C-alpha cells in the first residue's frame with residue numbers, strides 16, 4: 521500500500537482511535553533529513569498495529585510526532601477525534617489527550633526514588649482526572665503478573681522485565697485510548713520479550729485501547745500484531761493484516777526485511793504464527809476479526 525493511502529484495517533474503518541494524515545518530520549541538519557515523508561495511517565480501538573523497519577527509517581520520529589513531542593513540518597494527528605497539537609503550540613498535557621507511552625528502557629522511564637504503587641497511582645490519577653475508571657495499584661500489579669503486595673517496593677528491587685511490566689501498568693492505569701510503545705522489549709532479556717509483548721497486547725486490547733507497537737523483533741511482531749506497517753526511508757511502503765503481509769509480501773523491501781527474520785530452528789524458516797490455543801493462554805479476550 522502506498523504511503524499516501526491510509527493504513528490499515530478492519531477495526532480502523534469503524535472506530536479509528538488514531539488518525540494520522542500526511543505527516544512529515546524534517547530535521548534541519550546539517551545534513552537535512554526527511555525522517556517521516558508523508559505518512560498516513562489509522563488504528564482502531566482494540567487494534568494492535570506494529571511499525572517495523574530498519575534502524576534510521578523514521579519509526580521513532582513518527583512515534584514522537586504522533587505523541588506531539590516532535591516538530592511536524594506538515595500533517596495532522598488526531599486521537600479520538602481531537603487534534604494532537606504539534607510541538608511548539610500551546611497544548612493540553614499529553615496525558616489528557618488519552619495517549620500513553622512505554623519506552624525502551626524501564627530503568628530510565630521509572631523513577632528510582634518512588635515506590636511502584638506511587639508510580640502506578642500517577643497513571644491512575646490521570647484516569648481519574650479524565651473521569652475514566654481505573655483500578656488500584658495492587659490490582660494493576662497483579663494484572664501485569666507481579667505480586668500485588670509489591671506496591672511499596674522500588675524499581676531497583678526488580679528485574680528488567682518486571683520493571684517493564686510496572687511501566688505497562690502505569691501506562692494502562694491511566695486508561696489511555698492509545699498506547700505508543702517504542703521498542704518496549706529490546707532492552708529486555710530474550711527469555712521475557714515475548715511474554716512482555718503478549719501481556720501488552722492482551723491488556724491493551726482488553727481495555728479497548730489502540731496499540732502502536734514499534735519493534736525490530738519481527739518474530740514477536742508476527743505473534744502479537746493484527747496489522748503491520750513497513751517503514752522504509754520515512755515512508756510506509758507496505759501495510760496490511762500481519763499474516764497476509766508475511767504470507768505474501770508485495771514490496772521488495774518487505775521481502776528483504778522478512779527474509780532477515782531470526783530463525784529459531786536453524787533451518788531458515790520464519791517462526792510460526794501463534795495458534796488460537798496459544799493466544800488463549802495469553803488471556804487475550806479481544807482478537808479483532810480481520811476482513
Ligand SMILES: Nc1ncnc2c1ncn2[C@@H]1O[C@H](COP(=O)(O)OP(=O)(O)OP(=O)(O)O)[C@@H](O)[C@H]1O
Pocket residue numbers: 547548549553554555573574575576577578579580581582
Ligand atoms: N533530533 C534529530 N536531529 C537530526 N536528525 C535526526 C534526529 N532524530 C533522528 N534523526 C535522523 O532521522 C532519521 C530517522 O531517525 P529515527 O530515530 O526516527 O529512526 P528509527 O527508525 O527510530 O531508528 P532506530 O530504530 O535506530 O531508533 C535518521 O536518519 C536519524 O539520524
